[in-house]
Amino acid sequence: MERTQKVDLRRALDTAQARGAAYADLRVVRLRTETIVVRNGKVESLASRESHGFGVRALVKGAWGFAASSHLEPRELDRVAAQAVSLARASVRVRGQAVELGEPVSLRASYRTPVQINPFSVPLGDKVSLLLSACAEMQAVPSIRAAEASVEMVQMEKTFLSTDGSSIEQTIIETGCGLEATAVSEGEMQRRSYPNSVGRHQTTEGWEFVLRWDLSGNARRVAEEAAALLKAKPCPSEVTTIILDGSQLALQVHESCGHPIELDRVLGTEADYAGTSFLTPDKLGAFRYGSEKVNITADATVPGGLGTFGYDDEGVPAQKVPIVRDGIFVGYLTSRETAARLGQRSNGAMRAESWAHLPLIRMTNINLEPGEWTLDDLIADTNHGLYLETNRSWSIDDRRLNFQFGTEYAREIKKGKLGDLVKNATYTGMTPQFWASCDAICNRGHWIVWGTPNCGKGQPSQAAHVGHGASPARFRNVQVGLMKPS
Amino acid sequence: MYSEKQLKRVTDLALAHSKADQTEVILIATDLALTRFANNYIHQNIAQKDTTLSIRAVVGKKVGIVSANSLESEAVRRAVETAQELARHQVENQDFRSLPVPRPISQVDGFVEATARLTPAARARMAGVVCRRAKEAGLVAAGSISRVVSRVVVANSLGLFAQHASTSAEMTALVMGDSGSGYAHRLCVDAAQMDAESVAEEAVGRARRGQNPIALPPGEYPVVLQPYAVSDILDFFGYLSFGAQAYHEGRSFMSGKLGQRAMGENIRIWDDGLSLETVPFPFDFEGVPKRRVDFILDGMAKEVCYDSYTAGKEGKESTGHALPPEFATFGPMPGHLFLGVGDAPLEDMVSRLDKGLLVTRFHYTRVVEPMRVMMTGMTRDGTFLVERGAIVAPVKNLRFTQSYLEAMNRVEAIGCDARLVRTAGGPNFVPALKIAGWNFTGATEF
Incomplete structure (x- = not known):
């Protein structure tokens, strides 16, 4: 990135202050993305995208304004800074409790994602060949109607300056990959994905991540599983024991813990979009969220996590903080403003999708800490139930209580052994009761930080890249397969 | 917002610089403003301007796509060259036939000046109506008022040139009581048709009926x-x-x-x-x-x-x-x-x-x-x-x-x-x- 000289950038903050801002910050972001999608043996997309611009946030008389532009030049810096102040003044017309940011945050720092192989340095031809080879393996399986293999590389370079005196430079590198095999028979479609569904698995690592997941070596199995699902048993409708694989559990954590602990959502500022949260402040430190086996942390420092960074978009250092300890709800994800409302200091969760977006409280890596079981032992210890793998559908109410998930793949568990394949598996429940029924979690050997590169929030909607460490875990007395009313 | 003439200059430059067999240039200029409220006050108030340039270069039956958001001449030339380079690294896609040839396009008027000029003060007034009506009913309001102005230009080396400017305005109100909530939403091309009182009435009425x-x-x-x-x-x-x-x-x-x-x-x-x-x-x-x-x-x-x-x-x-x-x-x-x-x-x-x-x-x-x-x-x-x-x-x-x-x-x-x-x-x-x-x-x- 051609770093624009800080002396020039500071003028935006000077302009904002001169026009009456009590606080202002500036983010300059250059985002570079390379995506390759191979579908049915054809390279359907070989795309490189770059977006560069800046955003100014200004606080005037306790109210916020934010303006952003793609023209990074002195006059535009002035115009946008003035616009942010003017928007803040308009906010004052319908003002509530004045915003307080707590103690000033002033840091001069830098951060860069450590990678072994820069994903942008790998020759395009090598990337395309890898995907074509994986695609061919999937297409070799009869009844596969759509075979898709993809990789995505992301580099985000950010400069953050604030009137508190912060000056921070960061380079975040991400690499993602995925396979999808879609099998079709008369009136039915089944899909298997690898390593994760909804496009891809992604981390803050280099090309070594793609090599480690061995797309070609897994492509045939993935396609065969999709084809086999067409002839599998339907999911029974019963209350039973389930074991969730790590990737499905990652999304369970995301929806039923990650979103409800966002303190801006808790305080009502997302009410008009995806809703609020059942984890109201009166529950902090006292509410039993799950069984004593359940320990959840928010960790923006875990190596490779998709929610790993050096500093958030308010310049607060990345942190590891407890969220659920021995089953008790003990912490929120916070910003400077929301933390101050609870008399706390921010734990560094404010991030924006791009230069054009306002930072919001976003998940970092919300991790279910590992237990002590091996997966084999856990299955052997289960008399009757279902093993569920890879998310297919997800839905939760607007306070994050009632949920229903579906998985791509399921197997019966009978007398401690995996049995027949099951299709169209779903399970449903209420968040605290579900986590209270967790009686076993697999060990660190099974623990993976799964990447979720499509977490939606805000108006206009923003997609955040977040992570979830999880290993398989067991839950008792769960309703599965409820497709018709009981 | 860029004019049609300014954007045509960019598409002309890109097409003239390309050495691909076929080239497509898409420009999407957007100017978005959004005022968001919750707990009966405005908590977010934003404006964002961006223009995206997308180049699709076709070499034989190989296709490369590049997008960027700088319209400076050097950046446009670089995007064209990168798209060509990507296309050369592609493999032939026999299913690709051609970029589209020009066909007559009907003119529809989707641009209203009043929408483009929906100011922060006007948006605050609209938010204020919902917040006031909610407060009067002992309820709490959240929602947003936004307006988008955009111009899209598509041109290709087969002589196709299409452009359209549009506006839209959107208002959402979600009003909550202790045990129930109500919702109202409007979307229109002309912000003058957006009646904040009727949005508030619908959401507040529904929220009142939704309690207990x-x-x-x-x-x-x-x-x-x-x-x-x-x-x-x-x-x-x-x-x-x-x-x-x-x-x-x-x-x-x-x-x-x-x-x-x-x-x-x-x-x-x-x-x-x-x-x-x-x-x-x-x-x-x-x-x-x-x-x-x-x-x-x-x-x-x-x-x-x-x-x-x-x-x-x-x-x-x-x-x-x-x-x-x-x-x-x-x-x-x-x-x-x-x-x-x-x-x-x-x-x-x-x-x-x-x-x-x-x-x-x-x-x-x-x-x-x-x-x-x-x-x-x-x-x-x-x-x-x-x-x-x-x-x-x-x-x-x-x-x-x-x-x-x-x-x-x-x-x-x-x-x-x-x-x-x-x-x-x-x-x-x-x-x-x-x-x-x-x-x-x-x-x-x-």
Whole structure:
């Protein structure tokens, strides 16, 4: 990135202050993305995208304004800074409790994602060949109607300056990959994905991540599983024991813990979009969220996590903080403003999708800490139930209580052994009761930080890249397969 | 906002610089302003301006795509060269035929100056109306008011040049009490048509009626769905079923069934980007003129929509439904869906419910089984029990697991008025529906 000289950038903050801002910050972001999608043996997309611009946030008389532009030049810096102040003044017309940011945050720092192989340095031809080879393996399986293999590389370079005196430079590198095999028979479609569904698995690592997941070596199995699902048993409708694989559990954590602990959502500022949260402040430190086996942390420092960074978009250092300890709800994800409302200091969760977006409280890596079981032992210890793998559908109410998930793949568990394949598996429940029924979690050997590169929030909607460490875990007395009313 | 002339200068520069066999240039300039409120005050107030340049370079049957957001000459030249370079690293795609050739494009007027000039002060006034009305009723308001001004230009080396400027304004109000909430939404091209008082009245009224909800056991109930809920049904038909890629890969309920009955005889669903009842857009992101596509006509599956790639592959003509380049791998999709109106006023539909539910909107709907368009989701912001034709109580929100396709075979009455609604997809012009049975499979605590 051609770093624009800080002396020039500071003028935006000077302009904002001169026009009456009590606080202002500036983010300059250059985002570079390379995506390759191979579908049915054809390279359907070989795309490189770059977006560069800046955003100014200004606080005037306790109210916020934010303006952003793609023209990074002195006059535009002035115009946008003035616009942010003017928007803040308009906010004052319908003002509530004045915003307080707590103690000033002033840091001069830098951060860069450590990678072994820069994903942008790998020759395009090598990337395309890898995907074509994986695609061919999937297409070799009869009844596969759509075979898709993809990789995505992301580099985000950010400069953050604030009137508190912060000056921070960061380079975040991400690499993602995925396979999808879609099998079709008369009136039915089944899909298997690898390593994760909804496009891809992604981390803050280099090309070594793609090599480690061995797309070609897994492509045939993935396609065969999709084809086999067409002839599998339907999911029974019963209350039973389930074991969730790590990737499905990652999304369970995301929806039923990650979103409800966002303190801006808790305080009502997302009410008009995806809703609020059942984890109201009166529950902090006292509410039993799950069984004593359940320990959840928010960790923006875990190596490779998709929610790993050096500093958030308010310049607060990345942190590891407890969220659920021995089953008790003990912490929120916070910003400077929301933390101050609870008399706390921010734990560094404010991030924006791009230069054009306002930072919001976003998940970092919300991790279910590992237990002590091996997966084999856990299955052997289960008399009757279902093993569920890879998310297919997800839905939760607007306070994050009632949920229903579906998985791509399921197997019966009978007398401690995996049995027949099951299709169209779903399970449903209420968040605290579900986590209270967790009686076993697999060990660190099974623990993976799964990447979720499509977490939606805000108006206009923003997609955040977040992570979830999880290993398989067991839950008792769960309703599965409820497709018709009981 | 850039003028047509300024943007044409950029497309001319890109096309002149390209050495590819065929080249396409897309410019999307957007100017978005949004005022957001919660807890009865404005907490977010933003403005963002951006212009994206996308280059599609074709070398033989190899295609490379680059996008950037600088229109400086050097940046434009670099984008063109990178697209060519990417194309050279591609493998031949025999299914690719050609970029589209120019075709006459109808002019539709989708730009209103008053919308472009919807100032922060005006937006604050509108937010203030909802907050004041909520406070007066002892309730708490959240929501947003936004306006978007955009200009899209598509040009290619075969002589195609298309441009369209548009505006739209949107207002959402969600009003909450201790035990229930109400919702209202408006979308229009002309912000002058946006009446904050009527938005506030609708949301506050619904929230008032929604307090102290009763718990209803899950089960199958007849329903009347407000247009907000009906819009979600159309979104998922568009996403899963109406595009040529899903159709030809056998992933759509329409696959191999054109000309056969798919829904009730009273159902007509079509896409029409030229209609002034929607936020019109006369061409797609390849510059191909949009034509009306009748997906469901009197219940029969009639046709699907195409972009130039799927059309070329299947020997058809594009219907003008290409998505922007970054979403092109999803295949063509509709963006301006309509559900044909019937003759029933909403009150009549409710009065004909012996025992059933009036549902305002759905929340977090997701696909459980794509071929049957089997969905799960929650009700939200106003669900009411109707007995013997009258609303008797608000109801705690329910989870449903329901095939949208089966539901469209059980539509007993269709509203006589339609409303322009944006849910997850493009703007949909939809009436309310009365459906004989809806499968509720769970309930929540509020």
